[in-house]
Amino acid sequence: MSIQVQNIHKAFGHFVALDDLSLDFPSGELVALLGPSGCGKTTLLRVIAGLEQADSGKVLLDGEDASDTHVRERQVGFVFQHYALFRHMTVFDNVAFGLRMKPRQERPSEAEIKRKVHELLQLVQLDWLADRFPAQLSGGQRQRIALARALAVEPRVLLLDEPFGALDAKVRKELRRWLRRLHDELHITSIFVTHDQEEALEVADRVVLMNHGMVEQIGTPDEVYRHPATSFVYGFLGSANRFEGRRTAGGIDVGGTRLAAQADHAGEDSEVVAFVRPHELEIRLEQQDAGIPARITRVLSVGALTRVELEGSGSQDGQHYDVELPYETWHAQTFTAGQQVRLQPRALRVFTHNETAGRA
Amino acid sequence: MKSATLPRVLPGFTLSLGYTISYLSLIVLIPLAAVFIKTAAMPLDAFWQTVTAPRVLASYRLSFGMALLAAAINSVFGLLLAWSLVRYRFPGKKLVDALVDLPFALPTAVAGIALTALYAGNGWIGRHLEPLGIKVAFGPLGVLVALVFIGLPFVVRTVQPVLEDLDTELEEAATSLGAHRWQTFRHVILPALQPALMTGFALAFARAVGEYGSVIFIAGNIPMVSEITPLMIISKLEQYDYRGATAIASVMLVVSFLLLLAINGLQAWQAKRSGRSA
Amino acid sequence: MSATVSNLYAQHDRAALLESRQATRENPWVKAGILVAALGFFAVFLLLPLAVVFVEALAKGWGTYLEALTEPDARSAIWLTLSAAAISVPLNLVFGVAAAWAITRFEFRGKQLLITLIDLPFSVSPVVAGLVYVLVFSNHGWFGPWLSEHDIKIIFAIPGIVLATVFVTVPFIARELIPLMQAQGREEEEAAVVLGARGWQVFWHVTLPNIRWALLYGVILSNARAMGEFGAVSVVSGHIRGETNTLPLHVEILYNEYNFAAAFAVARCWPCWRS
Numbered sequence: 001m002s003i004q005v006q007n008i009h010k011a012f013g014h015f016v017a018l019d020d021l022s023l024d025f026p027s028g029e030l031v032a033l034l035g036p037s038g039c040g041k042t043t044l045l046r047v048i049a050g051l052e053q054a055d056s057g058k059v060l061l062d063g064e065d066a067s068d069t070h071v072r073e074r075q076v077g078f079v080f081q082h083y084a085l086f087r088h089m090t091v092f093d094n095v096a097f098g099l100r101m102k103p104r105q106e107r108p109s110e111a112e113i114k115r116k117v118h119e120l121l122q123l124v125q126l127d128w129l130a131d132r133f134p135a136q137l138s139g140g141q142r143q144r145i146a147l148a149r150a151l152a153v154e155p156r157v158l159l160l161d162e163p164f165g166a167l168d169a170k171v172r173k174e175l176r177r178w179l180r181r182l183h184d185e186l187h188i189t190s191i192f193v194t195h196d197q198e199e200a201l202e203v204a205d206r207v208v209l210m211n212h213g214m215v216e217q218i219g220t221p222d223e224v225y226r227h228p229a230t231s232f233v234y235g236f237l238g239s240a241n242r243f244e245g246r247r248t249a250g251g252i253d254v255g256g257t258r259l260a261a262q263a264d265h266a267g268e269d270s271e272v273v274a275f276v277r278p279h280e281l282e283i284r285l286e287q288q289d290a291g292i293p294a295r296i297t298r299v300l301s302v303g304a305l306t307r308v309e310l311e312g313s314g315s316q317d318g319q320h321y322d323v324e325l326p327y328e329t330w331h332a333q334t335f336t337a338g339q340q341v342r343l344q345p346r347a348l349r350v351f352t353h354n355e356t357a358g359r360a
Numbered sequence: 361m362k363s364a365t366l367p368r369v370l371p372g373f374t375l376s377l378g379y380t381i382s383y384l385s386l387i388v389l390i391p392l393a394a395v396f397i398k399t400a401a402m403p404l405d406a407f408w409q410t411v412t413a414p415r416v417l418a419s420y421r422l423s424f425g426m427a428l429l430a431a432a433i434n435s436v437f438g439l440l441l442a443w444s445l446v447r448y449r450f451p452g453k454k455l456v457d458a459l460v461d462l463p464f465a466l467p468t469a470v471a472g473i474a475l476t477a478l479y480a481g482n483g484w485i486g487r488h489l490e491p492l493g494i495k496v497a498f499g500p501l502g503v504l505v506a507l508v509f510i511g512l513p514f515v516v517r518t519v520q521p522v523l524e525d526l527d528t529e530l531e532e533a534a535t536s537l538g539a540h541r542w543q544t545f546r547h548v549i550l551p552a553l554q555p556a557l558m559t560g561f562a563l564a565f566a567r568a569v570g571e572y573g574s575v576i577f578i579a580g581n582i583p584m585v586s587e588i589t590p591l592m593i594i595s596k597l598e599q600y601d602y603r604g605a606t607a608i609a610s611v612m613l614v615v616s617f618l619l620l621l622a623i624n625g626l627q628a629w630q631a632k633r634s635g636r637s638a
Numbered sequence: 639m640s641a642t643v644s645n646l647y648a649q650h651d652r653a654a655l656l657e658s659r660q661a662t663r664e665n666p667w668v669k670a671g672i673l674v675a676a677l678g679f680f681a682v683f684l685l686l687p688l689a690v691v692f693v694e695a696l697a698k699g700w701g702t703y704l705e706a707l708t709e710p711d712a713r714s715a716i717w718l719t720l721s722a723a724a725i726s727v728p729l730n731l732v733f734g735v736a737a738a739w740a741i742t743r744f745e746f747r748g749k750q751l752l753i754t755l756i757d758l759p760f761s762v763s764p765v766v767a768g769l770v771y772v773l774v775f776s777n778h779g780w781f782g783p784w785l786s787e788h789d790i791k792i793i794f795a796i797p798g799i800v801l802a803t804v805f806v807t808v809p810f811i812a813r814e815l816i817p818l819m820q821a822q823g824r825e826e827e828e829a830a831v832v833l834g835a836r837g838w839q840v841f842w843h844v845t846l847p848n849i850r851w852a853l854l855y856g857v858i859l860s861n862a863r864a865m866g867e868f869g870a871v872s873v874v875s876g877h878i879r880g881e882t883n884t885l886p887l888h889v890e891i892l893y894n895e896y897n898f899a900a901a902f903a904v905a906r907c908w909p910c911w912r913s
Binding site: 368369370371372373375376377379380381383384387388389390391392394395398437440441443444446447448449450456459460461462463464465466467468469470471473474475477478483484485505508509512524528531532534535536541563566567569570571572573577589590591593594597602605606609612613616619620621623624628 | 651652653654656657659660661662663664665668669672673675676677679680682683684685686687688690691694732733736737739740741743744746750752753754755756757758759760761762763764765766769770771772773774776778779780801804805808824827828831836837840841858859862863865866867868869872873885886887889890893
C-alpha cells in the first residue's frame with residue numbers, strides 16, 4: 001500500500017517538529033527515515049500511524065485520506081523503539097493480542113489463533129520461546145517478537161521506530177540483514193526510523209534524509225551517498241573535511257590556494273563551502289606541490305586503514321583535517337607527526353551558501 | 361551478614377544498622393512481644409472465651425467487614441482519582457493533589473467529629489439522607505464512612521506513581537493492534553496497576569481494621585451493632601481487665617502481621633513487575 | 639531522539655500530551671464520567687469534612703473561638719501535645735535516617751525482614767500500641783513494681799504519652815527516605831569517599847542535600863501524626879484534665895460535653911502550628 005503525506009505541520013509548544021512536510025512512499029518499498037535527534041523523523045512516523053495528530057496536513061493511505069481514521073482502524077503495524085511488549089503476557093499471548101482484541105464476529109477461533117501465532121513465531125525463528133515472558137528474552141529476541149506481534153493483525157503498512165537502536169553492535173548487524181530478508185519475503189510497505197546512516201544505507205530501498213522538520217533529500221542509498229543534494233546530507237552521511245572559499249573559474253580559492261572543482265551553478269566569486277571525504281584527500285610531501293598547507297599532528301594505524309590527523313597552517317590556521325589511506329600507502333610513504341605537508345582533494349563537493357543556509 | 365568479610369566502601373554500617381535494630385527493638389518489638397507473652401500466660405479456655413464472646417465476635421464482623429468494604433470502595437475511587445490526577449487537566453488539580461494527604465495529616469479525632477457533624481441527622485449531608493431512611497452517623501454506615509475517609513490516601517498514593525511511570529507506549533501498542541480503549545485498560549493497564557492497587561488495598565485495609573480515633577465519634581458504639589474491635593480493647597481496659605484486653609489485642613496483632621506479610625509480598629511482586637526488564 | 643522527546647515531556651504537561659493523542663485518551667463522555675465520579679467522591683469525603691471543621695469552629699463567632707483556645711485546660715493540652723511532638727519527631731528523624739542509610743547503602747541478610755518490621759507500627763492498631771506500654775510499664779506490668787518503688791510514673795503520665803506517640807510515628811520518615819535513597823543509588827557517596835571525604839562529611843555534603851525534601855515531607859507527616867494521635871495516647875494518658883490531656887483528648891472531652899464550637903476551634907488550631 002502506498003503512503004502519502006501532504007503538507008504536514010506539527011509543533012510541540014514552540015518546537016516545530018514537522019514543517020509543512022510532503023512525501024510519497026511507494027508501495028512495497030522499505031524506506032528509511034534518516035536524520036539527527038530532534039529532526040522530526042519519529043514524529044512523522046507517529047503521525048503516519050495516527051499515534052500523533054498533525055496540526056495541519058493530510059495522511060493518505062492507498063490514496064484515501066486517513067487523517068480522521070483512528071489508529072485502531074488504520075491497519076498499521078507499529079514496532080516501538082523499546083518494543084512495548086506486555087510484560088505480564090507470554091510471548092504467545094503478546095503475539096496473539098491483536099487477534100484476540102478483534103470484535104467477536106471477526107475474531108478467529110482459538111485454534112486458528114494458535115496456528116497463526118506459531119506460523120508468525122516460525123517466521124521470526126522464535127517458535128521455541130512461545131511460553132516465555134518478555135523479561136526472559138534478549139534484546140534481539142524481544143525486537144523480533146515485537147515485529148511478529150505487529151504482523152499478526154496483517155497490517156497494510158509496517159512502521160518501525162529505531163528498530164535496532166537499543167541493541168548492541170553485533171546483534172544490530174545480524175538483525176539488519178534479517179529485516180532486509182524478511183521484507184524481501186513479505187513485500188509489505190515499510191518505513192523505519194534511524195539516526196544511523198550506515199543502517200539506512202545498508203537496509204533501505206530508499207532513504208529520506210530529514211533535518212529540522214523538513215526533507216533534505218530522497219533517493220536510493222547510492223544516489224544520496226554519491227550525489228548529496230545539500231551540505232547537510234553530505235555531512236550526515238559520512239565524515240567530511242570542510243573548506244570555506246570563493247568560486248573561481250574551474251575551481252575554488254581557499255585562502256589563496258586554488259583547488260580544482262567541477263563547474264556548478266554557483267556564480268563566480270560567490271562564497272562557497274566545499275567538502276571532501278577523508279579517503280578522498282591526498283597528502284603531498286613536497287612543499288612546492290599545490291594544495292592546502294597543513295601539519296600532521298597524529299598518525300593512527302588500525303587494521304587496514306591509517307588515519308592521519310592534521311592541522312591547517314598559514315591561512316588555514318586552526319582548521320582540523322582527517323585523511324584516511326590504506327595501510328600499505330602509508331607504510332610506503334611514512335609520514336610522521338610534526339611534518340609540514342600539502343593536502344590535495346581528489347574529489348571536491350561544492351555547495352553555495354544558499355544550499356546550506358538555514359539548514360545545516 | 362553475607363558480605364561482612366568484604367571491606368565496605370561507605371562508612372557507618374555498624375552504627376546505622378545497630379542503632380536501627382536497637383531502637384526498633386526497644387520501641388516496637390519488645391513491647392509488642394509483651395502482648396504475646398501475657399497472652400501465653402493465660403489459660404487457653406479463658407483466652408478462647410474472651411476472644412469469642414458474642415460482643416467481641418460482633419466487633420470482628422463489623423471491624424473486618426467494614427474495613428474490607430471501605431478498602432474496596434477506596435480501590436475503585438482511589439484509582440479513579442489517581443487516574444484523573446495523572447491523565448487529565450482540570451481546574452484546581454494542584455489543590456486536589458495536595459488535599460489527598462489530608463487524612464494522613466488531620467488528627468483522627470477531628471476527622472471523626474467532622475464526619476459526625478456532616479452525617480448526623482442535622483448535618484450538611486445527613487439531613488438529605490435522613491428523609492430517605494438512610495442513617496449514617498451513629499451506626500455501622502458511619503463506621504464505613506470514617507474508614508473510607510482514612511483509607512483513601514493509601515490507595516491514591518500507591519497507584520499514582522505507578523500510573524505516572526506507566527509506559528504509554530504499551531497503550532499505543534495495544535491500540536495500534538486494534539484494541540479498543542476499554543480492552544486496552546482491561547488487558548494492558550489494569551494488569552500493570554494490579555500490584556500497586558492490591559498494595560493500596562492492603563494498606564488501607566490494615567489501617568482501617570485498627571482505626572480508632574475517627575471511628576468512635578461517628579459509630580455510636582451500640583453493643584452488638586456498631587462497636588469496633590479496638591473499642592472492645594479500650595472497654596476491657598476501662599474495667600481493668602488487662603488480660604481480656606491483651607487477648608483481643610493478640611488476635612488483632614496476628615491479623616496485622618499477616619497483612620504486613622501480604623503487603624510485603626505484593627511490594628516485592630510489584631518491584632519485579634515494574635523492573636526495567638521488558 | 640529519546641532525549642528530545644523526554645525534554646518535550648518535561649516542558650509540556652504530560653497530561654496535556656496524553657490527552658492530545660488518540661491512543662491514550664478516552665472519549666469525552668467517559669472522561670467526564672471519570673472526572674465527575676473522582677471529584678465528586680473527593681468533595682464528599684475530603685473537602686466537606688475539612689469545610690465543616692472551619693465553619694463549625696467559627697459558628698459562635700471569633701470570641702468563642704479564642705476563648706476556647708486560651709482556656710487553661712486547652713493551653714496545657716496544647717503545651718503537652720507540642721512537647722510530645724517535639725520529642726518524638728527528632729527521635730524518629732534520627733532513626734529514619736539511620737535505617738534508610740543501613741538499608742539503602744549496604745547489603746545484608748534479613749534486610750527485607752527489617753523493612754517489614756519498620757512498617758509494623760503502620761498496621762498495628764493505635765489502641766494496641768497504647769496497650770503494649772501499659773503491659774510493660776503499668777502497676778501490673780513487667781516493670782511496674784520496680785517503677786513504683788522508685789516513684790517513676792510512665793503510664794498515665796507524660797513519658798507514656800511520648801512513648802505511644804513515638805511508636806505510632808516510627809515508620810514515617812524512614813518510609814519517605816528508603817525509596818528515594820534506593821533510587822538515587824550509592825554512586826555519589828562512593829565518589830565522595832574516593833575523593834577523600836570522611837563519614838559525616840559524606841552524609842552532610844552529599845546525602846543530605848539530595849534527600850532534604852523527602853526528609854522535610856517525612857517530618858511534616860510524622861509531626862502531623864504525632865500531634866493528632868488519639869487512640870494510642872488515649873490508652874496511656876489516663877485523661878487527667880490539665881495534666882495528661884493532649885489536644886485530641888481535649889477535643890474529645892469538649893465534644894462529649896457538647897461544646898461543639900470549642901471542640902472545632904481547638905481542632906482547627908492544628909494546621910497553624912504545623913506550617
